[in-house]
Amino acid sequence: MRLAKPILALALAIAGVFVLTLPAHAQTRIKDIADVEGVRENQLVGYGLVVGLDGTGDSLRNAAFTRQSLSAMLERFDVNTRDANLNTRNTAAVMITAHLPPFATAGSRIDVTVSAIGDAQSLQGGTLIATALMGADGQVYAVAQGSVAVGGFDAGGDAASVTRGVPTSGRISNGALIERELRFDIANLPSIRLALRNPDFTTASRMAEAINAYLGATAARATDPATVELSRPDYFEGDMIALISEIEQLRVRPDLPARVVIDESTGTIVMGENVRVSTVAIAQGNLTISVTEAPQVSQPGPLSDGETVVVPRTQVDVVEDMAQLGVMEEGASLRDLVDGLNALGVSPRDMIAILQAIKAAGALQAEIEVL
Template identity: 60%
Template sequence: MLFVALACFFLWTAPLANAASRVKDIADFEGIRDNILVGYGLVVGLNGTGDSLRNSPFTEQSLTSMLERLGVNTSGETLKTENVAAVIVTATLPPFQRQGTRVDVVVSSLGDATNLMGGTLVVTPLMAADGEVYAVAQGTLTVAGFAASGAAESITRGVPTTARIVNGAIVERELGFDLASMTSLRISLRNPDLTTSRRIAAAINGYIGQPVAEPSDPATVVLNLQGSNRANMIELLADIEQLPVRPDQTARVVIDEQSGIIVIGSEVRVDTVAIAQGNLTVRITETPQVSQPTPFSEGGETVVVPRTNVQVDDDGGKKLTILKEGVRLQDLVDGLNALGIGPRDMISILQAIKAAGALQAEIELM
């Protein structure tokens, strides 16, 4: 039933498969990208659900270091607090984010804390891959999950050791990238394809009226404004990202064997092939019966009489199906459904068709 539903969905959307998409939906522009930030910090104010300092020595070291910076000397003292947890703070810095703006952060426990609910993240610098600090995070945590326990039972819903702080980080450093003054820029395809890259370049050149775009490889289209009548890169990219382009794709069949999901691309073609499917099933059922003597009989005894029922199913009702050369996706699905088989057997049939050289598509196993 799951495969039939998926097949019907893709058949219904088949006319849309060849529809044009905007350039902004299938490609990225150089320099317009997110940046990943990460930091290490402490969450305080937990209700006894923080790290046990004996099992998490890094938490104790961080707590001691923080107190010393605040003028509290704890050298030689044994800390036993359970209201503190060491955490990893992650955030995504959007492109061209200006100094003073805010971004969301995700806080994840690093030690053996059991719950971050009610905690407060202390000032935590967030660094990028270059080691520079680009944002500082602090705030009260919002935990989606929860945990509760009693003497004989406990319950946990969600992940209480992961939290989020909305607008929890302030951007302190801007990324230097002057997009407006650029005269050359690369457009990167999200799904590299030679035909799609050529179509994007042709659409851009047709819109501008000059050969300013050229595909350099299946994943890149180079845009060069030198000598053209367009001087502002921002205005040009705003127009380019709205251009309609029909993306091409490799014929592919995606199979998830664990869940039995099959997704067949619209470009899949099958050569002439005959398919038959059948399994031999032998079912043996034991139904023992009890035989008792008649009342007041002499010398009788109660015995168990075996009863065995053997059934053999050779799938004799299944028929041989022929798929003609160059059939479409609908013909392939109709032919497989005509055999009355389930998704598991369909996976084996598709692999067998591929092994026979009749399936003109790639099979990708998830």
């Protein structure tokens, strides 16, 4: 850090006191909980053709867009096919997607994903023809071309077939060449904004306090639960990049809301450390009813004028588990709640019903989110 010696000593002393006041195991780097506003990726998309397939491409009779694209491509090479009856399955129409990294320079390369949009069976062995990749503004930022690497395969005969993975989607490593840069002069900015990935008033306030304690000045302030505005101090000799590189290594303790996340389809339950339970009594039991059909054959006696008939026999068994009544004391922690529910011997799906019932009773001091 490029500060004057007296100011540097004071800043380090204050920073040391601040760090010692928080549990080391609960602290997280600012780099891992916040992003610099403006430093982000941009999505690119394009439409092109994959050629060289071994008869696994689009059927030109069913995919009219593939036939039109193939004719348009051949016309650029002075090959007229408008009146010809094209009948090939070695070509497939595809969509190409990619992410343009922040501060990517012209001439660097990025990975692209190639996905078939017609009735092609596989892109194995295909080559993507040069395709322009555009951003949301309609401008071309990269050009993609290369051999498609497919992780899946499709093989079969007349009676059986085997498919593994998705053979109609693949990737081209370093398959796109960046042609246009997105200019963002962050080094000379007088101030920036840090965006919290999980907005929270307490976390934003702690982040601003940690930054100010480290710099020894009021350089950061929380403007809302999701944003901390950072200004470069006048005595700081470096640029904004140097300031960010030092600030993002500071550690703060994020504050999490009391929340219980439930996925009923898989029976998954995730509870935060701040979940608390008021005094409540819990009883859980299962009622099992078994119905068994055991028909019997009734035959008449010898030399009698009767007939053989089937007599129904039904057996009904009812088993009810003895429910144990458990009491959760006031202010029970997450560990107490989990231990108490485990002591009842309930399954994850029964635990979901119990948590929802506790919430309905007003004893669960947390938010329940069902996925």
